Amino acid sequence: MNHKRIPLWQEDRDRNNYPSLDKNEKAEVAVIGAGLTGITTAYLLASNGLDVILIDRGKIGSGTSGHTTAKITAQHGMIYSEFISHFGKEQAQLYFQSQMEALAKIEELIEKHHIDCHFEKQDAYLYTNDEKNKHKLEAEFEAYRTLDIDGEGLLEMPVNFPMSYALKMKDQAQFHPMAYMDALAKAFSELGGRIYENTPVYDIDSADHRVIRAVNQHTIVCDQVVIATHFPFYEGEAFYSGRMYPSRSYVAGFTSNGKYPGGMYLSVDQQTQSLRSIIHNEEEIWLFGGGEHKTGQYKHNEEPYRLLKDMASQHFDVKEWKYEWSAQDYTTLDKMPYIGRLNKNRQKIFLATGYRKWGMTNSMVAANLITDMIIQNDNPYIDLYRPSRFHPDPDLKQFISTNTNVAKEFIMGKIGNKNDHIDKLEINTAKKVKHHGQTIGIYKDTHEKIHAVDTTCTHLGCELNWNNTEKTWDCPCHGSRFHYKGDVIEGPAIKPLNKIDYLN
Ligand SMILES: Cc1cc2nc3c(=O)[nH]c(=O)nc-3n(C[C@H](O)[C@H](O)[C@H](O)COP(=O)(O)OP(=O)(O)OC[C@H]3O[C@@H](n4cnc5c(N)ncnc54)[C@H](O)[C@@H]3O)c2cc1C
Structure with missing residues (x-):
């Protein structure tokens, strides 16, 4: 293997190092977890004049945000027909609107801070080569029409995947997530924000003043806490463990003898395939992803990277394999992220999680929403993303299936x-x-x-x-x-x- 098993984003990084927490601290808000959610929330809070500490158990961006494929889009799989049928047109419309606003806000921050992060507009495509899914994708296009989403149903795509139907969402975007996070963290520091790396947090005492307890025995006393740790490390009886499941995917980066035709792609068929490109060290790298499965549940011992590469080689003229990496994300019971107050008894603790592999825009939605809640601004999306919501359909069905699976894994593992x-x-x-x-x-x-x-x-x-x-x-x-x-x-x-x- 002469290619690297690291995300392309983590290579040749011009990054600041931040200290670990080496004393007891105080702040108005402590944000725990420095991925896209934590960095963006910390930055927006500090921009609003709050005294904020951002703390991570590793380096900033070392979690899923540093292992993503970084398509910034509101095209989150075939979600709009499903959201219309489960939550109604108005809620589905709000979801789309919040995601598009997030995309615009990311672009605005990049311009404001002159962030060199390969941000570029691209069209996003969902496609299928399966007759059953073709009908579903056509229904998704119908949902686009219902919600006034600028889409197009297609029988051909710019890229050479076998397909019978595709659905395009215009004017979406992509970027280099680490370059963006490094720059935003720097902008946060320049606003007076403090960043601590390599400091795992293990508990929150939620009396009047919240006390954040780090594993190294130091504490942060603060008025409000944001849990941006991907899966909430502190659940406060809100039972997030039974309301989300993790799933992993794999990414392989290669150079090709052909030229990348533009666009960001995702198949909706059983074998997920994802594609985008980026210029890195003056080379055009194609990023091909797939191989999705529940974390810790491995059906066979075959090398997922080998399967992924075999699949890519069937479609493209691969010149050289350059990178490979994997990562995971969480899905909630109703596929809508949980963003807001932890629960009704813990009004000053906020969390954001469950992005279902669509965290570029969702992290910005979360950062805006939580910032508005903390500074007491109105925000139209509070109810939509409220973590304590419960919809009999689909939550109940998914709750039973998720927890039956957890119980099975628990018992099978033990015996x-x-x-x-x-x-x-x-x-x-x-x-x-x-x-x-x-x-x-x-x-x-x-x-x-x-x-x-x-x-x-x-x-x-x-x-x-x-x-x-x-x-x-x-x-x-x-x-x-x-x-x-x-x-x-x-x-x-x-x-x-x-x-x-x-x-x-
Ligand atoms: C393979 C893959 C591809 C993806 N591609 C896309 C895409 O193309 N477009 C898109 O929109 N989304 C995509 N996603 C989803 C997206 O990457 C994630 O949803 C998003 O990065 C999550 O960001 P986060 O900040 O919430 O979590 P993270 O980036 O994981 O950040 C959480 C941070 O919290 C820290 N932490 C955890 N526990 C503690 C603790 N106890 N104390 C202190 N710190 C702690 C971690 O070290 C980490 O840095 C993809 C996901 C995967 C898995």
Whole structure:
């Protein structure tokens, strides 16, 4: 493998380093999590004159926002026909309007701060090569007409995918998300905002003044808190764990012998395929994505990157593979993000999550909405995104299915292991074994060293599954992911896995 297993966005980055929290602090608002949601919210709050601290357990942009494909669009799959049927025309219209306003606001900030982030307008396409989905896509076009969305039904597309029908949404956009986040974080600092990196937060005491507790024992006392940690690490009895599920996707970047014809593409068929391009280090890189599945639930051991590349090679004249990476995002019960107050008993704690892989515009919607709530401005989208909403259809159906799946993974994980011996374990692979009555995960590294951990997720106790592609232990219930040595990589878990002295 001579290509890099990192997101293109993280390469050759001209970034500031920020300190970790090394003293107790005070602020009007503490924003926890420095991805697109946290950085944008912190920036907008500081622009409104508030004293704000932004804090992250890693580096800024090291979460999903630094692993995205960064299409900035209101074309979020075939969502408008579904939203019209579940919530009605008015709510579907509001959703579209909020997303288009977000796109415009991103463009406005880029212009205002002269951010060099390859922002460019592109048309977005959904397409299908399946007769059943063709009817659904035609129905989606009908929804566009109902909502006055500027769309076009097509029998051909600029790019060479086998297809029978496509739906275009005009004048959408794309950018380089890390260049944008780095610049916005800098603009936030210049407004007096303070950024702390490498400081995991593990708790919020929500008395009159909220106290944010960092793992390194320091605290931040503040009036209001924004949880922008992707999955809310603090749920405050609002049960987000049962109301969202995580799913992963894979991205491969390549150069081609052909010229990229423009456009951003997404298939609506069972095998998701996504495509856009970017000029990076003076080369035209095609970014091809797909391979979606629930986190921690691996149907087979085949290399997802290999499958992705086989698929890309069928359609395009690949010259050289350059990058590959993967990431995950959360989907809510009714597919509408949760943005607003954590719950009615915690009026001064806000959160934003559940973007269903459409976080470029949704993070801006969230930043605007939460800023308006904190500075007590009216905002037309409060009810639409209110996290405490419940719609009997589709929430109930999805709630049962999500939690049946979680319960199944919980139980199967606990009982479904076989005893086996480490001698049979191949290098660079892992398996679960019983050890003194406990299930543990053992991984044999390239030097044949064994790393053994308790495979019980430290978030809510689900049994973890081995992800052989990334060499991680992944939670099939809520998406926490751990390094084979036990350290937390992402998700709601705060504590590392217990290491086991297996050989003794
Ligand atoms: C493969 C893939 C492709 C995608 N492509 C697109 C696309 O083309 N267009 C689009 O609109 N959307 C896309 N998305 C979705 C989008 O990338 C996400 O919705 C968005 O980046 C989420 O941003 P966020 O700021 O909420 O979360 P994140 O970027 O994950 O930020 C959360 C931050 O919180 C920090 N954190 C977590 N826990 C703690 C803690 N306890 N203490 C302190 N800090 C903590 C993390 O370190 C992280 O930096 C894609 C998603 C995936 C998975």
